[in-house]
Amino acid sequence: MRKKIVAGNWKMNNNLNQTKELIEVLKAEINEVKLNNTRVIVAPSFVNLQEAIEGTKNTSIEIAAQNLHQAKNGAYTGEVSSEMLASIGVDIVILGHSERRTYFNETDEALSEKVATAIENGFDVIFCFGEQLEDREANNHFKVVESQLKNALFNLPSEAYSKIILAYEPVWAIGTGKTASADQAQEMHKFIRGLFVDAYGNDLANELSILYGGSVKPSNANEIFSKPDVDGGLIGGASLNAKDFSEIVKAI
Ligand code: 13P
Numbered sequence: 628m629r630k631k632i633v634a635g636n637w638k639m640n641n642n643l644n645q646t647k648e649l650i651e652v653l654k655a656e657i658n659e660v661k662l663n664n665t666r667v668i669v670a671p672s673f674v675n676l677q678e679a680i681e682g683t684k685n686t687s688i689e690i691a692a693q694n695l696h697q698a699k700n701g702a703y704t705g706e707v708s709s710e711m712l713a714s715i716g717v718d719i720v721i722l723g724h725s726e727r728r729t730y731f732n733e734t735d736e737a738l739s740e741k742v743a744t745a746i747e748n749g750f751d752v753i754f755c756f757g758e759q760l761e762d763r764e765a766n767n768h769f770k771v772v773e774s775q776l777k778n779a780l781f782n783l784p785s786e787a788y789s790k791i792i793l794a795y796e797p798v799w800a801i802g803t804g805k806t807a808s809a810d811q812a813q814e815m816h817k818f819i820r821g822l823f824v825d826a827y828g829n830d831l832a833n834e835l836s837i838l839y840g841g842s843v844k845p846s847n848a849n850e851i852f853s854k855p856d857v858d859g860g861l862i863g864g865a866s867l868n869a870k871d872f873s874e875i876v877k878a879i
Contacts, residue, residue: 656870670692673694692720696744722742756772800840836858
């Protein structure tokens with residue numbers, strides 16, 4: 628049965644103390660929620676991952692990194708390897724976020740390598756993709772999404788997909804307060820699932836969790852999550868507030 632997932636991407640927010648505090652409040656809030664077939668994941672910055680792993684031991688909150696480097700190790704100043712993350716107990720990673728693509732020039736080719744490295748090292752991958760505003764306005768959004776997925780994921784063997792979580796994040800909806808309508812999300816998610824039906828067959832496609840990301844808040848989560856092909860959300864701004872985030876978890 629395909630999993631429901633709510634993941635919080637904290638981006639470059641929260642110092643060590645703020646991380647500790649947010650985790651503590653989050654634990655109390657999430658404890659109250661009955662998590663039926665639902666995973667709750669948060670992604671603090673690299674420097675606070677170890678603290679977050681310690682702080683969420685024996686809870687149902689899982690911890691993800693926001694990136695990793697594709698190489699095993701070596702002369703890559705400022706980068707973090709899968710082995711380093713694994714050594715502190717991190718086994719989930721967000722890859723392909725639009726901010727990584729836009730500000731750090733991550734290409735489909737590099738992302739394909741990162742995904743392969745992550746999978747080889749036993750990570751779950753939350754793979755992000757989505758069109759820019761001009762793509763949607765030019766009615767190119769399906770094409771753009773299809774090529775992002777094909778270029779980075781379609782070389783993977785079927786077995787890898789038990790570790791892949793998809794996150795459709797239209798760039799025009801990220802941090803803008805302008806969310807895709809529930810119908811727009813459903814339309815795209817259905818299209819995405821269809822691509823996987825064609826490439827890998829029905830069974831695999833039906834098991835894939837496809838999250839929506841982009842200005843999800845307690846006020847709109849219910850409607851977005853009610854759609855049949857929306858299996859949860861990747862939450863930015865609202866995940867920095869434990870109450871809002873747990874309201875969104877309750878909406879799933
Ligand atoms: P917002 O929820 O702040 O729009 O961010 C979404 C996002 O980028 C999650 O990865």
